[in-house]
Amino acid sequence: MRRTKAFIPTSKEVPSDAKLLSHILLSRAGFISQSAAGLYNYMPLAKRVIKKIENIVNEEMMRVGAQEVELSFVTPADLWAESGRIEKFGKELLRFKDRKDTEFVLAPTNEEMMVNFVRNRITSYKNLPVNLYQIKTKFRDEARPRFGLMRGREFIMKDGYSFHTSNEDLDREFDAMEAAYKKILTRLELNYRVVEADSGAIGGSESKEFMVIADSGEDTISVCSKCEYGANIEAAIRGTNKEIPEAPEADFNKFQTPNIKSIDELALFFRVDPYYTVKTVAKKVIYEDSEEIVLFFLRGSDTLQEVKAINATEALDIVDVSEEELIALGLTPGFMGPLDQDKAKHVMDISLKNALHMICGANEKDYHFIGVDLSVISEVAYFADIAEVKEGDTCPHCDGKLSFTKGIEVGHIFKLGTTYSKSLKAEYLDENGKAQPFIMGTYGMGISRLVASLIEQHHDENGCKWTKATAPYMVNIMVSNIKDEEQMALGEKLYRELQEANIEVMLDDRKERFGFKMKDAELIGFPYTIIIGKELANGNVQVYERATTEKTVVSVKSILDEIMALVQ
RNA sequence: CGGGGCGUAGCUCAGUCUGGUUAGAGUACCUGGUUUGGGACCAGGGGGUCGAAGGUUCGAGUCCUUUCGCCCCGACCA
Numbered sequence: 001m002r003r004t005k006a007f008i009p010t011s012k013e014v015p016s017d018a019k020l021l022s023h024i025l026l027s028r029a030g031f032i033s034q035s036a037a038g039l040y041n042y043m044p045l046a047k048r049v050i051k052k053i054e055n056i057v058n059e060e061m062m063r064v065g066a067q068e069v070e071l072s073f074v075t076p077a078d079l080w081a082e083s084g085r086i087e088k089f090g091k092e093l094l095r096f097k098d099r100k101d102t103e104f105v106l107a108p109t110n111e112e113m114m115v116n117f118v119r120n121r122i123t124s125y126k127n128l129p130v131n132l133y134q135i136k137t138k139f140r141d142e143a144r145p146r147f148g149l150m151r152g153r154e155f156i157m158k159d160g161y162s163f164h165t166s167n168e169d170l171d172r173e174f175d176a177m178e179a180a181y182k183k184i185l186t187r188l189e190l191n192y193r194v195v196e197a198d199s200g201a202i203g204g205s206e207s208k209e210f211m212v213i214a215d216s217g218e219d220t221i222s223v224c225s226k227c228e229y230g231a232n233i234e235a236a237i238r239g240t241n242k243e244i245p246e247a248p249e250a251d252f253n254k255f256q257t258p259n260i261k262s263i264d265e266l267a268l269f270f271r272v273d274p275y276y277t278v279k280t281v282a283k284k285v286i287y288e289d290s291e292e293i294v295l296f297f298l299r300g301s302d303t304l305q306e307v308k309a310i311n312a313t314e315a316l317d318i319v320d321v322s323e324e325e326l327i328a329l330g331l332t333p334g335f336m337g338p339l340d341q342d343k344a345k346h347v348m349d350i351s352l353k354n355a356l357h358m359i360c361g362a363n364e365k366d367y368h369f370i371g372v373d374l375s376v377i378s379e380v381a382y383f384a385d386i387a388e389v390k391e392g393d394t395c396p397h398c399d400g401k402l403s404f405t406k407g408i409e410v411g412h413i414f415k416l417g418t419t420y421s422k423s424l425k426a427e428y429l430d431e432n433g434k435a436q437p438f439i440m441g442t443y444g445m446g447i448s449r450l451v452a453s454l455i456e457q458h459h460d461e462n463g464c465k466w467t468k469a470t471a472p473y474m475v476n477i478m479v480s481n482i483k484d485e486e487q488m489a490l491g492e493k494l495y496r497e498l499q500e501a502n503i504e505v506m507l508d509d510r511k512e513r514f515g516f517k518m519k520d521a522e523l524i525g526f527p528y529t530i531i532i533g534k535e536l537a538n539g540n541v542q543v544y545e546r547a548t549t550e551k552t553v554v555s556v557k558s559i560l561d562e563i564m565a566l567v568q
Numbered sequence: 569c570g571g572g573g574c575g576u577a578g579c580u581c582a583g584u585c586u587g588g589u590u591a592g593a594g595u596a597c598c599u600g601g602u603u604u605g606g607g608a609c610c611a612g613g614g615g616g617u618c619g620a621a622g623g624u625u626c627g628a629g630u631c632c633u634u635u636c637g638c639c640c641c642g643a644c645c646a
Contacts, residue, residue, distance in 0.1 A: 012607065013580050013595070017639055037638065091569095092645075109646055143569070143644050151645080159646090199646095207646095218645090412646060444646060481604055515606030522606095533605060 001473065003508040007044050010520055020216055022455035023148025025464050029523045031451075038145025038153030045524065046451065048472035048504075050156065053450055054135050056187050056469065057158050060180045066131040066160055071113045073137060077103035079112040083423050094141045106139035111420045111442060114161040118438075119426035125165050128428060128438075129173060133160030135447060147216070149452040150408065160443040165430065167417075170439050174206075174415055177443045181210055181411050188450065189467040190457060193407065195221050195230035198307050199414055207414040210445070211407025212453040221407045222389050226400030234307035237385060238393040238402060245273035247357040250371035257368045261334030263300040266368065270359055274300035278352065278360035278372075280336040282326055282344070283309065286317040293321055293329060295346040297338050297360075298387050302349065305388035312347050312384035337361030338377060339369060349387045354378050408453050409446075416440040458547075464525030465546050473506040474567050476526035480514045480533030487532045490541070490556065494530060497560055503567055522546065528566055530559065 008030040017034065018024040026032045031046035042050065058068065077095060080086035086093065086105075094106045107113060114132060122130060135158045145153050160177070164170045178194065185192045190212050197209040209232055211221050222236035223229070231237065248270065260269050267274045277300030285294045294313060296304050310318050323333045330343045337360035338348060352358075358372040374381075393402045421427070421437035430436050458465040466472065475498055479491040491507055498505040506526065508517050514533060521529045521544070531542040531551070541559050542551045543566070554562045 009578090009596095011579065011596080016574085016580070019640080034638090090644095111646095138646090140645080144640095144642090146640085157646090409646090414646085442646085446646095483604085513604060513606080513608065515604095515608080517607085518605080519607045531605085535605095 001506050003506055003510050006506070008524065009043070010523055018148060020147040020150060020452075020456075021459060022150070022216075022452040025455055025459055025523070026148065026452070029464055029525065032149065038142055038151070040149060040152060040154075040448075045472040049451055049454075049466070049470055050447060052470045052472075053188065053447055054158075056184055057135060057445065057447070060184050060187075061133055061158075061160070064131070064176045064180045066133050066162075068134060069117070069132050070134050070136060071107070071110055071117065073107055073139075074104050075107045075110075075113050077105050079116055079424075080105055083112045083420060085112065092140045092142065094139055107136075108138055108140040109157075109444070110134075110159055111161065111416070111440075112424060115420050115424045115426045115438070115440075118163060119421075119424065122163065122438075123428055125428055125430050125436075129162060129164045129169055131160060131162040131173060131177075133158060133443070147218075147452075149448045150216075151218070152448065155449065156447040158443075158445040158447055162441040162443070163421075163438040164441070165428070165436070165439065167415075167439060170415055170417075170441050174413060174441055177413050177441070178208060181413065181443075181445065184445070185210060185212070185410070187469055188454065189469060190410075190450075190453060192410070193221065193223060193230045193405075194228075195223075195232050195407070196235050197232045197412065198234040198311070205415050205417055207412060209407075209409050210411030210413075212410050212450075212457065213405055214408050214453065214456040215406050216456055217406035217408040219407045219409055220404055222402045222404055224395040224398065224400040224402060227395060227398045229395050229397045229400075231389075233388060233404070234305065236389040236402070237396045238389045239396045239399075241394050242399075245275050248272040248276055248359075248370075250357070252369065252371040252373070254362055255368050255370050256366055257335075258366045260366075260368070266359060267300060270370065272359065276300070276357055276359055278337055278358055280338075280361060282321050282331070282333075282336065283318045284321045284325070285313050285315040286319065287315055293325065293344045295331075295336060295338075295341070295344050296349070296386055297346060297352060298349045299351050299355075302351065302387035302390070304386060308384070308386045308388075309347070312386050332361070332363055332365050335361040335363060335365055335367060337363055337369065338374070338381065339363070339372065346382065347386055348381045348383050350383050350385050351387060353383055408449065408456065410450050410453055411443075411445040413443045414441060416442050459525075460549070462519070463523035466525045466527060467547075468527055468567065471504070471525070471527050473504045473526055474528065475503055475505045475563060476508060476521050476524075476529040477505060478508045478517050478521060478529050478531050478533075480517075480531065482509055482511055484536075487536055490536065491532050494532075494559065498563070501560075501564060503564075518544075528563060530563065 010030045011028050014024050015027045018027050032040045035041050097103050138157045139154050142153050145151055162173045192212045195209050195211055197207045199207040220233040222231050260266050263274050263277055263279050266277050279298045279300045281296040281304045326333050341363055352374055354375040356373050359370050360372055362369050391403050418437040426438050427435040455464055477491050477494050479487050482488050495507040527546050529544040539556050540553050542553055544551045
């Protein structure tokens with residue numbers, strides 16, 4: 001491509017609506033433009049990068065035997081009613097009617113569509129397993145799109161679905177997909193971590209997220225210093241901490257604690273570590289057609305993890321509750337505790353099981369119990385893991401320490417089981433001629449989000465640094481002064497030769513100054529720029545490597561060989 | 569969906585509080601010239617329904633009402 005003919009509108013100015021670095025650079029370098037909130041147009045450079053990523057995904061999917069298909073983007077709302085997700089998805093699902101007044105939705109994901117696609121077509125165990133995927137635009141009417149391509153309403157996602165006759169076979173496929181996803185991210189040269197995750201609204205028994213490590217990531221993940229363990233904070237668990245604070249020795253007693261309401265005040269009052277106090281978090285738990293107040297008990301040193309709390313109560317949602325509502329129930333805010341408490345349902349964190357030397361509220365104003373042995377209620381209490389892990393906690397799999405980092409969720413794989421095949425009555429006949437629902441897995445990867453992730457990890461203050469696997473063009477030939485016939489002739493010659501060698505090459509033949517064209521090349525981020533300029537007098541050119549920002553002098557004679565070696 | 573901010577040239581913004589020539593700057597673009605190793609300089613030029621609608625006024629980018637859009641914080645988010 002000749003730069004004089006290319007549609008690459010670069011800009012010195014930062015667009016006012018861009019905040020995130022990848023958004024700023026992709027806008028400035030002429031990759032994307034915004035059309036409305038959460039909607040982006042891909043310009044030629046972005047389109048080329050997307051194709052590179054899609055090719056890598058396709059290659060790795062082919063390798064594990066997944067087959068590419070393409071489902072219609074506009075999908076009948078009937079299917080969503082059939083699975084019950086039309087309500088569950090709520091306003092994120094964009095609905096509309098066609099001229100015949102039939103309701104449709106823009107696909108945000110395709111479990112229903114894919115199940116419908118195979119049901120009554122794959123009808124025998126002999127034709128299983130099968131793994132079908134597509135790479136296509138998705139639409140989710142996000143309440144608040146942000147961060148450029150990171151959280152758009154319209155985005156490109158690879159979504160895959162597998163169908164099996166047994167859980168064992170699903171496990172095998174799940175592992176194969178994890179391996180394939182790892183390979184994709186490795187080929188993209190992304191620093192990532194596979195973490196255990198909460199499966200959320202999509203349902204299913206087990207799920208893993210693929211997190212690109214970046215400060216700008218929206219998710220907090222907990223990782224081990226020694227082993228491979230990593231988990232989204234929503235699902236992270238911990239081992240038994242070895243270093244526990246010294247226990248306060250006291251006999252069981254009721255103690256007057258005037259106006260001591262918070263854990264901090266309590267720990268200070270008794271001069272004990274908060275570890276030995278019981279924290280009571282009251283929340284309103286929302287179910288499909290009811291709600292109630294539930295008390296969550298934790299060690300004072302811990303905080304409630306709301307996703308875990310939702311899972312423990314099998315609730316739809318959990319919201320804050322006011323003091324007035326607690327008092328109305330007969331509770332005493334500030335002095336609530338697990339003993340002799342029958343006003344509200346409760347969940348106790350597993351770390352409180354048989355805990356000794358505890359201090360907890362006495363359910364009476366200005367009184368706490370001390371020297372509490374919680375084993376007295378271990379038979380009747382409901383225990384669950386509801387505490388959020390903290391930095392410094394022990395890894396659940398080894399003796400390493402957990403620490404936090406931020407991640408961008410670029411992939412999520414689920415073991416779905418029969419959730420959708422049952423609700424949509426998608427069955428096959430087994431060896432005994434008996435109808436069975438498909439056992440399913442689902443596998444997502446955000447393609448457009450990967451474009452942004454690549455820039456989040458590969459950039460500097462001057463612009464993008466595309467990796468060889470993703471670069472829109474591998475080589476940029478920059479003719480410093482196009483009026484210099486010798487320079488221009490060499491540029492044209494190299495341009496021709498590299499094209500013949502199947503190298504994706506750009507010839508910067510614009511009538512601009514050296515500095516302008518260099519800045520532009522750095523902003524766009526070509527892996528290599530051949531600078532044809534003042535060194536030509538000595539029979540040399542220079543190669544600028546974007547990754548290292550180093551310039552190397554190379555003789556005109558050997559430049560072709562040199563560059564061919566570099567791009568391999 | 570709650571709170572806040574902003575809509576003026578392709579882009580970044582000033583002008584609005586306190587209404588009054590033909591609505592400005594920088595940048596980008598076009599023409600000519602100079603320059604040619606880090607977004608250079610000089611001269612000339614084109615480009616605007618001031619987000620939209622309604623109102624107040626002799627007169628509205630500016631004041632009032634309504635509305636649409638975009639951004640930020642939160643809620644939400646496979």
